[in-house]
Amino acid sequence: MAMDELKKAYETLGLPENASREEVEKAFERVLRKSRSKSAGAESGETEYEMKLRAYKTIVEHEERSKINEMSRKRYDKWGKFAGTAEKIDDFFRLYRTHVIISVIAVIVLVAGTVAFINHREEQKRLAALPPVDLSIMFVGNYMSDQNRGGDEGLEQAMTAQFPEWKRLEVLLTYLPPQGQGVGTTDIAYQQKAMAVVATETPDVYILDENSFKWLGGGGVLEPLDEEAEGVLKPLLKEDSLVKGRTEDDTEDHIYGIRVSDSALAKELPLAMDDMIVTLRIDSKNKDKALHFIERYLEPGVSAK
Known part of the structure; x- marks a missing residue:
């Protein structure tokens, strides 16, 4: 990510580049609140909201990448020239574990989705029978x-x-x-x-x-x-x-x-x-x-x- 893009993201939210994550969250909270105001339905308001949402995502994604880079640096400090091998081993087990977890989640989602669909239909029937x-x-x-x-x-x-x-x-x-x-x-x-x-x-x-x-x-x-x-x-x-x-x-x-x-x-x-x-x-x-x-x-x- 270009630093100019990150700098622009902070400027869009009205924040300095050294703003804390808490300050970023508070700034986006204000954006959310404003999006529900009377003027939120206007096209300009929607455009401004989407622009600030992208800025918020840009900052958060940059922080997450920075955390990953820091973990890689610590791994190199620990393993030295074997850091690449250690990283591949970690990635292999992480990938294997992820496949297993994804398979389990897929089954859970399928079952939960079926139950949710049935429950949704029953809830729609119940709500339709209620008075306004x-x-x-x-x-x-x-x-x-x-x-x-x-x-x-x-x-x-x-x-x-x-x-x-x-x-x-x-x-x-x-x-x-x-x-x-x-x-x-x-x-x-x-x-x-x-x-x-x-x-x-x-x-x-x-x-x-x-x-x-x-x-x-x-x-x-x-x-x-x-x-x-x-x-x-x-x-x-x-x-x-x-x-x-x-x-x-x-x-x-x-x-x-x-x-x-x-x-x-x-x-x-x-x-x-x-x-x-x-x-x-x-x-x-x-x-x-x-x-x-x-x-x-x-x-x-x-x-x-």
């Missing part, structure tokens, strides 16, 4: 459903019971580790999963904690609620209920979330949580129902029991 979704909700943050009360399915059922006028709520729980703690391999895996889910799913409502609001709020994916806060929601709001923020294109703060952590309905949920901020997606297909959801959670003394 009244409201889709995604929790993103330090949330954990109560396994003793049905886990994620129990949470969905509990929230549906709070709105008897609706037939079906769709609830997805996405765990995002809290900040301010040591970041381990597991935390990174959860963060990457959360990035992938947010980039592909399109719920009507996001329910966030303080950490995930800071993470998601600046990406342009949330609907400003200034008008609603001064209109339909105003009689139910307290000053500390308003959660403000700004996107990269904003010059001033706007209301993007409503905090309902103290709601009687929130406390009834089979859910471990520190905070609960309700926000709307910019392209919510059920905005009226999303606002009704917020109203119900803000109403004093309301309980599903």
Whole structure:
């Protein structure tokens, strides 16, 4: 790989050439978030995203090749002039082992693919028999459903019971580790999963904690609620209920979330949580129902029991 190409890749991501892998991951995370913003559908936005994706791959592939070259250097330091022979022996066993593993994987994939196809058909039949979704909700943050009360399915059922006028709520729980703690391999895996889910799913409502609001709020994916806060929601709001923020294109703060952590309905949920901020997606297909959801959670003394 030409060094000019690598240098250009760092420049494309807005990074210096000595940027750490962590800085590269954070830069690409911002790209992912921006790709889900309101302007992500524009052709220029897609082109910019693809360009930055290629830059990210270029940097990662360069790092992987550097690791391989370092392993070869260490092998030479150990074996000297026999390094080539040692490498061939290593490659032979690696190739032989790879063939065996690939054969086993092929069988597993074939069986799993057959089972997955059958399960997919059954799941499609089940979903087709269900009533239409009244409201889709995604929790993103330090949330954990109560396994003793049905886990994620129990949470969905509990929230549906709070709105008897609706037939079906769709609830997805996405765990995002809290900040301010040591970041381990597991935390990174959860963060990457959360990035992938947010980039592909399109719920009507996001329910966030303080950490995930800071993470998601600046990406342009949330609907400003200034008008609603001064209109339909105003009689139910307290000053500390308003959660403000700004996107990269904003010059001033706007209301993007409503905090309902103290709601009687929130406390009834089979859910471990520190905070609960309700926000709307910019392209919510059920905005009226999303606002009704917020109203119900803000109403004093309301309980599903």
